[in-house]
Amino acid sequence: MIKRNVFIGFITGLSANVAGIILYILLFSDRGLDATIKDALVNDYLGKVIALGAALNFLPFFVFLKKNLIYHARGVLLATVVTAVVIAITKII
Template sequence: MSKSNVIIGFLIGISTTIAGVFLFTTFFSDYSFEASLRDSITNDYFGKLIAIGAILNFLPFFVFMRKKQVFHARGILLACLVVAIAIAVVKIRNF
């Protein structure tokens, strides 16, 4: 049961990060979502955009901790770790 809860938390964490990136580019960019992503890749701030989107993970993490659903919260932390590794790979690739 705990492995499935971690997987559910991981999927929630990844989808929350994607939603955060989408919301940030929608509200704070003058261009479309696709154009904003292309611009962030060409101007080397794609990792920063992902990091800002990952801030939204605080909400489900603290909700799961408040409800004492520790394995869901571990999945959120695992998703944050995967996002951090992805940002590091993007930064190293652009170095």
Template sequence: MIKKEIAIGFIVGLIANSFGIALYILIFLGTDIFENIMVARQENYFSKIVALGAILNMLAFFGFLKIKRDYRARGVLLATIIIAIFTFFEQFIF
């Protein structure tokens, strides 16, 4: 049961990050999401967009804490940590 709750939180964290990335691109970069992602990867600022997209994870994390879903909040935190590791590798290794 605990693993299921953490998995739900993890999936919510990934979805929140995806929506955050899409929202950032739509608001600040233009209308075509996929073209802007390709340009961001070519100009090496995609990892910055991913990091800014993770801001929506805060809403999910504190929302789960507010409704006493601590294990789901842990899943969101786990997703955020994995996204941070991905961002590190994207920025400094690749």
């Protein structure tokens, strides 16, 4: 049961991150989604876009805490840590 709750929180965190990336690109980029992601990959600022998208993880994290769903909140936190590791690996490589 606990693993299921953490997994649900993890999926929620990843979904919020993807939604944050899409929202950021649609609001602040004058190009389309594909063009912006390709440009970010070529010009080496994809990690910054991912990090800005991860800011949307605050919303489900605090909602889960407010509803006393601690293991769901742990899953969102785990998704945020995985995102940070991915950003660090992309910066090293």
